[in-house]
Amino acid sequence: MALLDAATEERIQGGPGLPQQRRLITELPGPRSAAILARKAEAVPAGVGHTVPVAAVAAGGGVVVDADGNSLIDLGSGIAVTTVGNVHPKIAAAVAAQAAQFTHTCFMISPYESYIEVAEALNRLTPGDFAKKSALFNSGAEAVENAIKIARKHTGRSAVVAFDHGYHGRTNLTMALTAKSMPYKSGFGPFAPEVYRAPMSYPFRDGLTGPDAAARAISQIEKQIGADNLAAIIIEPIQGEGGFIVPAEGFLPALADWCRANGVVFIADEVQTGFARTGHMFASEIFGVVPDLITTAKGIAGGLPLAAVTGRAEIMDASHSGGLGGTYGGNPIACAAALAAIDVFENDGVIERAQQIGSILTARLRALQAQDPRIGDVRGHGAMIAAEFVDPETNAPDTALTAAVAKAAIAQGVIVLTCGTYGNVIRFLPPLSIGDDLLGEGLDVVAEALAAA
Incomplete structure (x- = not known):
């Protein structure tokens, strides 16, 4: 029916x-x-x-x-990009109107309101009832790289932990974070240093409860890296390219609690899971997890290239002026599309x-x-x-x-x-x-x- x-x-x-x-x-x-x-x-x-x-x-x-x-x-939705469908009339109209007004000025040169409006929307929509700020970029990989930059600057530490089966992008740092060699990494090294890997909760294959899987990962992190050296843990709440692996209940909260207790930034990579894809605005909500930083892209702008890092204001403000940005980051046409897409996500x-x-x-x-x-x-x-x-x-x-x-x-x-x-x-x-x-x-x-x- x-x-x-x-x-x-x-x-x-x-x-x-x-x-x-x-x-x-x-x-x-x-x-x-x-x-x-x-x-x-x-x-x-x-x-x-x-x-x-x-x-x-x-x-x-x-x-x-x-x-x-x-x-x-x-x-396939262009790998989870056209979540609201192609040529959605609200997005098409917003893009056309913005293109007729101006296509680019570079937000770092002469800011414009639509970038700020997207940041305000992300600060409001993402998990966590605390002061947040957002920075806009072009792609999921670029958002992940900047989240790592921000976490390192905030903590003064260099090590980063990613997880088995994880996928985070195709740039040098994000290839290091990505677990799978072919086709993403093979022959493209050497990769960025100070990236370590921990075991993921994979209920179908490991049979562990969430707390037991978290204890296994935390034990490895403490023994092989040390909390005092660790800037951030980055994880997809539901892994994408790795096989849509849904961690066992309790795994993510235990990791997040350990991070908070040890001054480690907990980064949720929601590039694929964000914006209604999982039946929630963000997959972190399914597991009751509130990330310190969250990366988004793909479905954010109805098919136009846009990405973001959103997080606790005190962490996001760690960088010096000019340390974050990019020529096209938060392009006005992409921002117009994102505002229209967010309207659809919230109201349609x-x-x-x-x-x-x-x-x-x-x-x-x-x-x-x-x-x-x-x-x-x-x-x-x-x-x-x-x-x-x-x-x-x-x-x-x-x-x-x-x-x-x-x-x-x-x-x-x-x-x-x-x-x-x-x-x-x-x-x-x-x-x-x-x-x-x-x-x-x-x-x-x-x-x-x-x-x-």
Whole structure:
């Protein structure tokens, strides 16, 4: 049964747009996409890969349309970026109005109000009932780098702890923080020093309670680094690229409590989990954790490049004047888009829609799991759900099966993304503008691909 009536669905989708249907006119890639991808191969480095063999020309609601007129069901949202959907009318109007006014001045040269308004909104929306400040940047990786800078400046310490399976970006420091070698780190070193790794809570594989997993991590940190040397711990409340790993209850609060007791800055990387994706404005709320600093990006501006670090005012103020910033950070067009997106998040029912989507995804995937032991685990929150594929006899990660299912689904016009340290997880990140019928059809295709694999 559909959870949305027609009027509510139209409001969530931001108004009528592209036909909301899966339609395959050609095999993928079609001739026009193939020609464009051939130009890509000639003009763009091989290191810039792509998952779906199409050239996109339009997107909206729950579909992406390619150059040949094929319409694909979008279960990826540009890796959790177009959370409110593509071409949302509020965001499109805000962008157009700002572009007609001015496109750039550099906030560090001549400030403008929209940057301040975004900072005020973030200070209000992020967890924690205390004075906060925000600084705006261009990407999630840049936000993470600046959060580490701020924590080091505030504490006067240099060491940083990240976690197994974590992903934090592709710049030099964020590659050091990221756990997975291929394709993110291999051959790109040496990496930034004074970065250490601790074991993550991974209930499906370690079987530990949250407090026990936290005690294990804290013991390693104390023995191998020492609290007096540690500036910050950085962790994704629900890991993204690492496999949508949801830590056991009590893990994150125990880490946060230890940080507070030892003067260590607790940084929540909510680049992927932030802004309604998990059925809460921020995933930290699920676990009752209040970060000292929180990094955001992806869904913040409806598809435009923007990121932020938000945190306790006394920590954010640690840097000297000029120590934070960047030429494009908080670009006025991106800020206009962010203000419109935040309006949608707060007033258009998308948090509730994420919860509904999560219920649909979880129920369907767990029903498949009950029939097929190759699905070892189904986990996540809201519209951020994953299925982990395993050898049912050994529980070993089944990377080949995962790749086969994803490839077959894409060939049938459903965009799905894989992830996980072992490459054995399919993640579902549909835009919150997707309709129930389209979401169900996408899951039907995935189920058929799994049955045929």
